[in-house]
Amino acid sequence: xxxxxxxxxxxxxxxxxxxxxxxxxxxxxxxxxxxxxxxxxxxxxxxxxxxxxxxxxxxxxxxxxxxxxxxxxxxxxxxxxxxxxxxxxxxxxxxxxxxxxxxxxxxxxxxxxxxxxxxxxxxxxxxxxxxxxxxxxxxxxxxxxxxxxxxxxxxxxxxxxxxxxxxxxxxxxxxxxxxxxxxxxxxxxxxxxxxxxxxxxxxxxxxxxxxxxxxxxxxxxxxxxxxxxxxxx
Numbered sequence: 001x002x003x004x005x006x007x008x009x010x011x012x013x014x015x016x017x018x019x020x021x022x023x024x025x026x027x028x029x030x031x032x033x034x035x036x037x038x039x040x041x042x043x044x045x046x047x048x049x050x051x052x053x054x055x056x057x058x059x060x061x062x063x064x065x066x067x068x069x070x071x072x073x074x075x076x077x078x079x080x081x082x083x084x085x086x087x088x089x090x091x092x093x094x095x096x097x098x099x100x101x102x103x104x105x106x107x108x109x110x111x112x113x114x115x116x117x118x119x120x121x122x123x124x125x126x127x128x129x130x131x132x133x134x135x136x137x138x139x140x141x142x143x144x145x146x147x148x149x150x151x152x153x154x155x156x157x158x159x160x161x162x163x164x165x166x167x168x169x170x171x172x173x174x175x176x177x178x179x180x181x182x183x184x185x186x187x188x189x190x191x192x193x194x195x196x197x198x199x200x201x202x203x204x205x206x207x208x209x210x211x212x213x214x215x216x217x218x219x220x221x222x223x224x225x226x227x228x229x230x231x232x233x
Contacts, residue, residue, distance in 0.1 A: 044129050046070055047077065050107060051187050052127060057215040060119035062112040063187055064127060068102040073135030075101035081112050083125035091121045095130060099192045100177055100229045101137040109179060109190040141167035142228035144176060145205075149217075157217040163195050163228045164205035171200050171230040176208045180221035188220040195228070 052064040062081060068074045077098040085091050094112055102108045114122075147161030159178065165171050173194065180189035189212065197206035212221070 047074065047102070047129050047132060049079075049127050049129065053186055053188065054125070055188070055220065056116075057213070057219055059116050060114040060122065061188075061216070062114070062125065062127075063109065063190060065107040065109045065187065066098050066102055066129070067107040068104055070134075071104045073101050073103050073137050074132050075135055075137045076131065076133040077102065077108075077110075077129065078131040079110050080128040080130045081114075081125060082128065083114075083119075083122040085121045086123040092118055092125075099175065100227075101135060103140070109177075109187060111190045138229060138231040139167055139171055140227065140229055141165065142171075142174065142230070144226040144228055147224075147226055150209075153214075155214055156211040157214065158209055158211050159224070160207065160209045161226065162205045163200075163208055165200040165202055168202050169232075170202060171232050172198060173232070174200055174206070174228055174230045176210070176226055176228045178210050178212075178224065178226050180212070180216070180224045182220055183222045185223075189216050200230075 046069055048067040048069060050065050050067045052062075054060065054062045066077055066079070078095055079098065080095045081093065082090060083092040092114065094114070096110055096112060098108050098110045100108045143164045143166050145162050145164060147159060149157050150160040151158035161176075163174060163176055165174070174197075175192050175194055177192050178190065179187060182188045191210060191212070193208055193210040195206040195208050197204075200206055
């Protein structure tokens with residue numbers, strides 16, 4: 001005859017087995033939700049897609065860099081995203097431009113933000129370099145200084161700083177490119193914002209302010225950097 005203690009041990013063991021199975025199911029569900037296989041549909045000898053990453057931060061983020069293999073500046077680079085579900089059906093497409101020209105041997109980031117409702121079906125995707133033009137282009141003669149987070153609220157974190165024109169001529173329409181990295185040094189975020197002043201004389205500086213969505217700011221950015229560009233030649 002089973003004692004009361006034996007019955008309690010049986011019930012405890014039964015519950016623990018069920019919890020273990022449930023935990024495994026949750027683990028595999030989350031793993032499959034977070035992992036999306038990636039590819040690059042290009043054999044372009046001029047440009048390469050490097051450091052391709054994707055992750056979830058409420059929405060689905062795809063980020064990478066374009067590397068220039070030539071000895072001339074490349075600009076107006078357009079990149080395409082094509083995503084498929086587990087059956088191989090095309091379920092999402094988009095395209096974007098690399099915001100800054102890519103100097104010889106250098107690289108510049110690009111990013112796609114796909115709303116969660118449209119991204120939940122995606123199981124694999126590919127990046128394609130669709131178009132580009134050869135330079136010359138404008139100026140990178142700028143210095144970004146005193147950059148840091150200056151405001152934090154429930155939706156966004158604000159990062160502020162100054163951009164200084166280190167060239168010998170005035171520049172118009174100066175854009176700042178912000179790059180964020182995780183603890184492992186992987187590129188996780190990119191955005192651009194114009195300088196507050198529309199014209200910068202030689203040696204002059206301007207404030208800039210950029211807002212980063214909270215899930216990305218808190219989960220994906222451990223360190224950051226920035227550069228600046230003007231399309232004036």
